[in-house]
Amino acid sequence: MRKILEKIGEQFSHLLAEAGRLSILFGQAVVGIFSPPFRLEESLLQMEEVGVHSLSVTLITGAFTGMVLALQTYIGFKRFNAESLVGTVVALSMTRELGPVLTGLVVAARAGSSIAAELGTMRVTEQIDALTTMAVNPIEYLVSPRLLAGLVMLPLLTALANITGITGGYLVSVYILGANSLVYVRRTFDYLTYQDIYSGIFKAAVFGVIITVVGCYKGFYAEGGAHGVGRATTGAVVMSYMLIIISNYIMTALFF
């Protein structure tokens, strides 16, 4: 019994230490964004890496999510003659939940893992030490631009995923399920408020911060060669997924 309690205590203390280190890294990266030299070139490169390179997978995910949502909702709603509300459900689901969450998960898998692997490799090959010896703060140079990229690109990707999702839902409803195009479009926008869109975009910005900071954190503190880099990469994706899912519920419950 004592051993079990010791193990639980050890895990809890490890978790607290990790949360502390993650928070400190986040704080230092935020300070780095506002401290000269402002790394515009690096930030733009990271925006390309996090945003542009995740574009196709995000758009495809958004489109097919909207399409399957339309299909499933139609089947369910037909049972009580509410097919005309399919557009509303697709639009609300995409903007409030599925757009930001699925985009977050897709980018965590694509860009978050890539950030952790890149920084992890830099750590184990002493490139991060080399930055420090050259009097360049590695957090300001490596983490701050990635954090900024996540903060800017996730909302943009989410907005695009929302558009493709709603469009996908429209195409399936109108051209496969035979819904009236005009009614579908009107129902889509009748119940959609700015609050729905903003809440999703806000969530996406939070997910952008989570993905990039967790990816950087896992890579930055990787140790133990190739095995350590692998562990950092997996750890970054798992931790990002968990934090995205949990923070999504908290944000929805508290604010939206």
Add this chain to the structure above:
Amino acid sequence: MIQLIDIHKSFRNKQVLKGVNLEIKRGESMVVIGGSGCGKSVLMKHIMGLIWPDQGRVLIEGRDIASCSRWELKEIRKKFGMLFQGAALFDSMTVGQNVGFGLKEHTSLSKEEIRKRVQEKLQMVGLPGIEDLRPDELSGGMKKRVGLARAIAMEPEILLYDEPTTGLDPIMADVINELIIRMKEVYKVTSLTITHDMKSAYKIADRIGMLYDGRIIEVGTPEEIQNTQNPIVRQFITGSAKGPITEGACL
């Protein structure tokens, strides 16, 4: 110029440094020798503030680096150049960008001036015209030389070499030795080299110190070290399989 005073450092209950004392004078080439995994790299990283001691002080020109502000530490680091064991070239950049990185970060030189300085440093290490190659296109020896060009690009006062000849063929190792000597003679840099390559140590050192069991157990000129009566140093420099080191002698 550099003083290490009673440095202690442990990692996960393993004590690596147990009270290291070492002084490196201005313009001197100090070499620290010691077996693999004895803490030589850890010792060197203390000088740059990459690792902080559990106990003891690191003084650079009389200034304790632990008491320096972030800005002061940055200014101190600008005086240093470091050649890493694996060169630690930034693999997202070209050779030219690697060598010019410090200049881009810390000087107001124009792109053209940086380009010229990069060419000059690459010429100096015997690798002209490779600015546009990427690190993964270079051999081990070329990487080390590019790492050296990057380390000297800012014309530092102090150079740290972490196992500069490890993994190189004898000819390339001697090329690196010659470059290290040239840095000292032409640019009057103070240097600390850590190595277990005795041929290199004898060639480049003004003084050699041996790190063993977490302490510097002997310091002397290459001649003094070659004629030492200390059985531990003797076994190490002769590379003998039998002796106090392999019998696990502790101090």
